[in-house]
Structure formats: C-alpha cells, structure tokens
Amino acid sequence: MVRDDSKSENAASAKSGGTARSKKREETSARIVHAARQSFAKRGFHGTSTRDIASVAGTNQGLITYHFGTKDVLWRAAADNLFEEIGERLFDRLTQPQSADERENARESIREFVRFSAEYPEFFWLMVDEGKNADERLDWLISTHLRPRFEALSDYMLNALGYAEEDLPHVYYTLAGAASLIFAVAPECRQLTGIDPLKKETVERHADFVARLIIT
Amino acid sequence: MVRDDSKSENAASAKSGGTARSKKREETSARIVHAARQSFAKRGFHGTSTRDIASVAGTNQGLITYHFGTKDVLWRAAADNLFEEIGERLFDRLTQPQSADERENARESIREFVRFSAEYPEFFWLMVDEGKNADERLDWLISTHLRPRFEALSDYMLNALGYAEEDLPHVYYTLAGAASLIFAVAPECRQLTGIDPLKKETVERHADFVARLIIT
DNA sequence: GTCTATAATTAGATAGAC
DNA sequence: GTCTATCTAATTATAGAC
Incomplete structure (x- = not known):
C-alpha cells in the first residue's frame, strides 16, 4: 500500500544515501x-x-497527495495498517490452545476476542461503517482482509468448537456484536449506564459474561 | 419537533382554510x-x-431550511420520527407476556427484539454512529430517547428476567449487538458468507439462535 | 409554501517554490 | 520531501421571486 519509491531515489539523493531519505519517507x-x-x-x-x-x-494536506494520491488510497493504507496489527494481536493467538479442557479453551478464546474488541473498537467501527453499503470499498475490504480471516475463523468454529456449517454466520455476527458493541459506544455507555466499559475490570467482566454466554 | 406554524397561518391563507395549508405543510x-x-x-x-x-x-434544498432551519434540527426530527416508530413497533409489546412459561416469554421477547433489529437496522446504525463520539448530538439522543427506553428495559431485565443490577449494561449491549450486527452489515454478510440475513427464514433462525443463547 | 439563485465555507486535488 | 497557494466542486445557509 506504500507507493513504490524506487523512482524517486535518483542520482542526486543517492549521494547522501538512499536509506536515510527512504527512512524519512516511511516515517x-x-x-x-x-x-x-x-x-x-x-x-x-x-x-x-x-x-x-x-x-x-x-x-500539511499536500503531503497526503504526494504520498498516497487520493483519499481513497489513504483509506486503504489505513485499513491495511489496522488489519496488520489485528493479525498480530488477535488472529495468531486465537487458535492456540492453552488448557486441556476444550470448553475452557473456547471460553478463553472468546475472552481474548472481547479484550481485543476493547482495545480495537476501530475494527467494529470499520465493519459497521463499510458493511452497510455495497460499494467498492466494501468489495476491497472483503476480498483483501475479511475473507481470509473469516475462513480461518470458520475452520476453527467448525472443527474446534463443533458448530454446524449453517450456524457459522449466526455465530460469527452474534459473537462480534456481543463482544464489541459496549466498547464501540463507550461514550454512550458511560453516559447512559454510569459505568465505564473500558475500565480493566469492566472489560474482564464483559469478557467473562460473553464467554459464559456462548460456551455454557 | 415540527416548527410551530401558527404564525404563518395569516389572514390571507386563512381564507382558503388553514387546515388545508397546514396539511400540505405537514405532508x-x-x-x-x-x-x-x-x-x-x-x-x-x-x-x-x-x-x-x-x-x-x-x-429542493431551500425547503429544508424553511421547514427545519438547520441540518442539525432536521437530524433531530429524523431521530424523533424513528424513535416514535420504534416505540410503537417494539417497546410497547416487548413487555407483554404471552405464555405461562416465564423462560419462553423471555425467549419470545428476545426473538421479537431480533425481528425488530432486522426491520430497523437504522436504530443500530444511529446508536453506533452517534454513540462513539461524546458531542451534543449524543447528549440530546440520550436524554431525549435513550434514557427513558433504557430505564424501562432495565426494570424488565431486573424484575422479569432476574438479572443483577451490575449485569444490566452487559446484558443490554450484548443483546443489542448480538441481535443487530448481522442485519446492520447485511451487504457484507451476503458477500462474505453467501447467506442473505434479511430473508425471512434467516431472520427467524437468528432470532432463535440469539434467544436460546441468552435464555438457555 | 415552494422554488431558484447565490453567498460563504469547506472539501479533495493540483502546481510549483524551496 | 515538504510546504504554500490555488483550482474546482460540493457543502450549508440565506435572500428573494413567485
């Protein structure tokens, strides 16, 4: 998603070392x-x-054009960046079993997902913002990031958790919604209920609440 | 939320009947x-x-100014209109018991809420759009519409469903998220999973899925 | 009441100096 | 590479004709 900068590494800048220049560019x-x-x-x-x-x-605004061209390309770069972090934070460790108890493993995976949702409300916001309109941003989001993740999760839900194929969409969106909404609307939650969903104890409480709900 | 139009019912328009004029205005x-x-x-x-x-x-755009003044006022009018319909569609019949079985009553209430979420994804969109930023639109939304509804629901969850006070926020946002997300991102769901969440059978399937999840 | 014309701002994208 | 200045288009809000 970062523009190829090999062309701009011309003879003049090569003298002072192409690495320094491209480092600043990337910063x-x-x-x-x-x-x-x-x-x-x-x-x-x-x-x-x-x-x-x-x-x-x-x-300044001019630099955005220089580095990304259009607002749309910048948006894609931002999404790429988010999903890169998400991959490291979530998907890699979600399928790693910790205990011998299958159900407790599943519960802990869900707790992890809830903790992740508290840390990255952006994921949910992006999903809702872009998921409601069928446009090319959604197409790109699905083919580039959502589909591979969904299929990995589907495997896990089918095999490790034992869900039926036709339940997958329901499990997926139920879990995502149940885990994320309270954090995604944190300002509303604070004002409406008086509790701060992002407090550590509240996150854990919600994690346990959702985990016990889904895996009884 | 509709501007007081008594002043514009002047002598000239009174001849042709104030009712007709104000009827057209309201239309x-x-x-x-x-x-x-x-x-x-x-x-x-x-x-x-x-x-x-x-x-x-x-x-035309000029008429919006004439009727509502600013974009913000129009937004409030739109929200008022939505919540009016929501009140009729949902909150009035949610607390009416149908069966002698308490748990089945609760399940049916949840199914009703899921059906409602499929019909009115707007509610969820509004909640997420406005709930993430603490601004005056959120203040207005909470004090005008959300708080009274939340308190009515809280009573129901405390008394009829027997939840503990400190679980209320978790129950509320878990249910809202679990019930709504799949419909709120219907285009994404279609493209990602291949199923159309808004099909009648799918709505019922999701309703039953969520109801059995929350009330075992 | 309804509409057209337009003012005042702000948006994304471009050009060019340094 | 970075920044300022500017173009073009779209936005909200206003003024005034009918």
Missing part, C-alpha cells in the same frame, strides 16, 4: 497513516477530511 | 423527514447532504 508516511486510522475510525470515511488528518499527523 | 415536512431518516441512517450525519435529502424527498 512521514507512517505518521499520516496512523492519523488517518484514528480519524477514519472515529468519524467515518465521509466525516474525515484530509486536512484534519494532515493536521493530526503534524504536516 | 412536505413528513416527506423530508422520511428521506432524512433513510439518508442519515445509511450514510451517517456527515456523509449526508441536505441536497441529497431534498432530492430523495422530491423537493
């Missing part, structure tokens, strides 16, 4: 992507302006 | 509100332009 690019991730998550694609992103990244 | 206003509900739900507050709303309503 700036990364700052922009990070700011974009935050903004797109909180305000959605339409609610986010490239000027705001540049401002959060501590730079 | 136009209602068309705009209806279009606004659709657009705000699907695209969010920022992603929706008043011109698009006017176009869907079959009128």
Whole structure:
C-alpha cells in the first residue's frame, strides 16, 4: 500500500544515501497513516477530511497527495495498517490452545476476542461503517482482509468448537456484536449506564459474561 | 419537533382554510423527514447532504431550511420520527407476556427484539454512529430517547428476567449487538458468507439462535 | 409554501517554490 | 520531501421571486 519509491531515489539523493531519505519517507508516511486510522475510525470515511488528518499527523494536506494520491488510497493504507496489527494481536493467538479442557479453551478464546474488541473498537467501527453499503470499498475490504480471516475463523468454529456449517454466520455476527458493541459506544455507555466499559475490570467482566454466554 | 406554524397561518391563507395549508405543510415536512431518516441512517450525519435529502424527498434544498432551519434540527426530527416508530413497533409489546412459561416469554421477547433489529437496522446504525463520539448530538439522543427506553428495559431485565443490577449494561449491549450486527452489515454478510440475513427464514433462525443463547 | 439563485465555507486535488 | 497557494466542486445557509 506504500507507493513504490524506487523512482524517486535518483542520482542526486543517492549521494547522501538512499536509506536515510527512504527512512524519512516511511516515517512521514507512517505518521499520516496512523492519523488517518484514528480519524477514519472515529468519524467515518465521509466525516474525515484530509486536512484534519494532515493536521493530526503534524504536516500539511499536500503531503497526503504526494504520498498516497487520493483519499481513497489513504483509506486503504489505513485499513491495511489496522488489519496488520489485528493479525498480530488477535488472529495468531486465537487458535492456540492453552488448557486441556476444550470448553475452557473456547471460553478463553472468546475472552481474548472481547479484550481485543476493547482495545480495537476501530475494527467494529470499520465493519459497521463499510458493511452497510455495497460499494467498492466494501468489495476491497472483503476480498483483501475479511475473507481470509473469516475462513480461518470458520475452520476453527467448525472443527474446534463443533458448530454446524449453517450456524457459522449466526455465530460469527452474534459473537462480534456481543463482544464489541459496549466498547464501540463507550461514550454512550458511560453516559447512559454510569459505568465505564473500558475500565480493566469492566472489560474482564464483559469478557467473562460473553464467554459464559456462548460456551455454557 | 415540527416548527410551530401558527404564525404563518395569516389572514390571507386563512381564507382558503388553514387546515388545508397546514396539511400540505405537514405532508412536505413528513416527506423530508422520511428521506432524512433513510439518508442519515445509511450514510451517517456527515456523509449526508441536505441536497441529497431534498432530492430523495422530491423537493429542493431551500425547503429544508424553511421547514427545519438547520441540518442539525432536521437530524433531530429524523431521530424523533424513528424513535416514535420504534416505540410503537417494539417497546410497547416487548413487555407483554404471552405464555405461562416465564423462560419462553423471555425467549419470545428476545426473538421479537431480533425481528425488530432486522426491520430497523437504522436504530443500530444511529446508536453506533452517534454513540462513539461524546458531542451534543449524543447528549440530546440520550436524554431525549435513550434514557427513558433504557430505564424501562432495565426494570424488565431486573424484575422479569432476574438479572443483577451490575449485569444490566452487559446484558443490554450484548443483546443489542448480538441481535443487530448481522442485519446492520447485511451487504457484507451476503458477500462474505453467501447467506442473505434479511430473508425471512434467516431472520427467524437468528432470532432463535440469539434467544436460546441468552435464555438457555 | 415552494422554488431558484447565490453567498460563504469547506472539501479533495493540483502546481510549483524551496 | 515538504510546504504554500490555488483550482474546482460540493457543502450549508440565506435572500428573494413567485
């Protein structure tokens, strides 16, 4: 998702060392992507302006064009960046059994998913924001990131958890919704119920609540 | 939420009958509100332009200003309209017991809520869109619509379902998320899983799935 | 009441100086 | 690579004709 910069490594810059230049490039690019991730998550694609992103990244709007071309490409880069982190944080360790008790393994996997949902509400926001409209952003999101993850999860649910094939969509969306919503609307939850869902004890409470609900 | 129009019922229009004029006013206003509900739900507050709303309503942008003043006021009117329908569709019949079996009553209430979520994904979209940012739209939404509903539901969950006070937020958001997400991201679900969540049988399947999950 | 025209802002994208 | 200045289009809100 980062533009090929081999062409810009010209003779002039080669003297001072192409590595330093491309390092700075990547630093700036990364700052922009990070700011974009935050903004797109909180305000959605339409609610986010490239000027705001540049401002959060501590730079200017022109640089976004230079590094990414269009707002759409930047959005994809932000999504890539998010899913990269998600992969490391979640999917890799979700299928690793810890205990001899199958059901307790499953419960702990669900607890892990709830903890993840508290850490990365962005995932849920992105899913809801983009999942409700059939457009090319959704197409890209599914083929690039969602499908491989869903299929890995499906295998796990079929084999380790023993769900029936036709229940998979219900399990998947039920779990995702049950685990995530309370954190995704944290400001509302605070104001409406008086409790802060992002407090460590509350996260654990919710994790256990959902885990015991799904795996009795 | 409709602007007081008593002042515009002047002497000139009184001749042709104030009722006819105010009837037309309300029809136009209602068309705009209806279009606004659709657009705000699907695209969010920022992603929706008043011109698009006017176009869907079959009128022009100037009339929106005339009837509602600002985009923000129109958004409130759209939310009011949604919650009015929700009240009729859901909250009134949720607490009416049908069977002698307490657990089956609870299950049927949950099934009803799932069916409602399939019919009104707007509710979920609104909740997620506005619940993630602490701003004055959220304040208004909570104090005007969410709090009274949440307290009514809390009573029901405490008394009829026998949940503990400190579990209420977890029950509430778990149920809301579990019931709604699959319908809220219907296009994604179709493309990702191959099943259409809005098909009648699928709605019932999900309703039963969630109901049996929560009330074993 | 309804509509067209337009003002004032803001958006994404571009050009060019450094 | 970075930044400022600017173009074009779209936005909300306003003014005024009918």
